[in-house]
Amino acid sequence: MSLDSTWRLLQRQGIFEHHPAFLFVNPPADALVQSPHSSWRLYAHERAYQAPGTLLPSEQVSAHFEYTTQCDAAVVFLPKEKKLSDFILAQLAHQLPLHTQVYIVGPNDGGIRSFAKKAIPGFAPLQKVGSGNHCQLLTTELVHQQDFVAEQHLKKQNIVFQERQYPLAFLPGVFGEGRLDAGTAFFLEHMPASVSGRVLDFGCGSGVISYWLQQHRNLEHMMAADLSTLATSAAAHTLAACQTPYEVRLSDGFYAISETFDWIVTNPPFHQGKATDYEITSRFIAELKQHLNPGGQVVMVANSFLPWPNLLQASFQHVQTLAKNNRFTITLAR
Ligand SMILES: C[S@@+](CC[C@H](N)C(=O)[O-])C[C@H]1O[C@@H](n2cnc3c(N)ncnc32)[C@H](O)[C@@H]1O
Structure with a gap:
């Protein structure tokens, strides 16, 4: 349509x-x-x-x-x-x-x-x-x-992943509402152990990846960003009890983000068959380097048919597949 x-x-x-x-x-x-x-x-x-x-x-x-x-x-x-x-x-x-x-x-x-x-x-x-x-x-x-x-529309839900409970908050229309997305779960299973320092979770949705990173990695600061006000509001609720310093930022791509990071992690947006939605992540990849500190790295999960690894190769010398299953590929670039 x-x-x-x-x-x-x-x-x-x-x-x-x-x-x-x-x-x-x-x-x-x-x-x-x-x-x-x-x-x-x-x-x-x-x-x-x-x-x-x-x-x-x-x-x-x-x-x-x-x-x-x-x-x-x-x-x-x-x-x-x-x-x-x-x-x-x-x-x-x-x-x-x-x-x-x-x-x-x-x-x-x-x-x-x-x-x-x-x-x-x-x-x-x-x-x-x-x-x-x-x-x-x-x-x-x-x-x-x-x-x-x-607030009456805010749904708090304990999502179980690898035998642990993650209390996430959702608002209507926020990605993965009420469940853990299969791509996100695969991403968390294979998240590099070295993710640390100042980290950006691009397209944070409910804040699930940020929350998980705060629990399992040694972070200095976490920024969870999304273009949806519903997502940033839900993520703010998800992350409210976190100990690591963090910020939730409303931003269309990097529009409202001038900072640089040691790691950028993302399950980026796409919708099959709509040119505009390919554009968001293509633009994000083109701008990535400006937002990484020296030695900074990006890791992303996506459906395997998406062209992101090729686009990453245009900007990064080292692009590596960290894990792949029948649906998703996790790619690291530095
Ligand atoms: C595939 S979902 C991932 C959500 C969450 N990280 C997870 O894994 O459950 C992609 C997210 O990107 C957000 N998004 C879409 N377009 C965006 C843009 N231009 N800038 C920032 N975020 C965007 C969507 O609102 C959505 O929350």
Whole structure:
């Protein structure tokens, strides 16, 4: 499904002409790039932007959004995760002015058809206003404001790995919610014993890798970074009881990270078949060297079909496969 399709449907229905200022919730990256009006205020759920696309300082962002500018209507790009869409709409029902019109757009294969039948607390019944390009556009209006407590959506779970318990925190839509991802488990099993010093966990999700490293390696400082405010909020909860000095940082790639590290560890993002998602990790690899101290090393796990080892070879003299199974490869570069 092309992300453009949802944007084109919104344009074809002319909704941008009806309202001067929109709150965009969970917009796809492509949609942001296409946004032609710098006066629009964009506030994404996973990425926080001010038009024309600059990131807001991370301290202004939390797991729930706090928009500060006037908005006449909201557009929600329906996420695939049901719990995340419930979470988003629960926030909107709390934070939007009464009678704000809300549009919900999404691809047919992303759950919008079943969503259209839902009753959403606080909102009038959903109405379909358009469809096309395998997408649907629904609308509703906020009729009763609701209470919202972000912490109620935080799930704490003891994940068992190698006979030890790891108390992790999750928020809706955070990677690996409620379980240990198979790639992450394989990564931890083969984590080099020499990981130490100042360490960056890029794309930290719930903070599972950072937490594990704090328990099993001798670190000086740990930085857990992710572009999702939900992930950084969950990671902050996961890491709260850790003894090693650490910081959780909201950053799109290295955008908000100027520091250098002795080790960078990552289970990096990707989605098969979407060019934009290959781009994130390709960009990350291209910028890696600038963020390593002399002698610094990077270790990553990924599905074996991904081209990361080749890309690493373009920047690093020494690239080595540390472990491989039928799905994943762990690569070390220095
Ligand atoms: C494969 S998950 C790994 C999560 C966690 N480290 C684990 O192993 O369970 C990749 C993570 O990268 C994050 N991510 C995606 N794009 C990113 C970007 N541009 N910058 C930083 N993190 C990003 C996602 O939000 C997600 O949490």
